[in-house]
Amino acid sequence: MDPRSDPDVLLMLRVRDGDRGAFDALIEKYRRPLVNVIARSVGREGDAEDLAQDVFVRIYRAAPRYEPTAKFATWLYTIARRICLNHNRGQALRRWFSLSPDDDSDDPTPEPMDPHAPDPPAELERAELRRAVAAAVRSLPERLRFAVILRRYEELSYEEIAGILGCTVTAAKLRVHRANALLVARLAPYVTNDSP
16 A cells, blocks of 8 residues: 555645644644553553653654655554653663652552442442553553554554554564453453353
């Protein structure tokens, strides 16, 4: 597929030519999905917002040299993956060298409950399950985590995932399969025999 048939590549080419409105359109389209992917990878919404901004800054700075070789989303998520890797490595180093106990939990803040929700106990169960799934995804090795996030949450094709991860389509499928198997094993305590 010719990357120039991607409407987002055409927008990025306009950005390269100095069109700030085209850049705003790309931010509008990709900001929320990008923050979601990053938050699932790094585990913190606040960090995800900052890291997503960093992705867009890098894209804007690279605009004068931009040459389309893949879909725009592939390029965007490739940059996001690198930023997440660097962030996660930095977090690990900070925890390693910290002199004080780590009181900064990686667990996401529980979502506030809707006071009009018909079944508060069921909502609590769903919130607990969401936290368990988020923790299980964050516990995956990085090479598997990003693959499963892109497949499950962003619904990207294996071809797109392979392009982002810099691997073959077969390797992308294997990474997603291995991640799913690990998630099933880690989430087994939350599954009951009477679950649908």
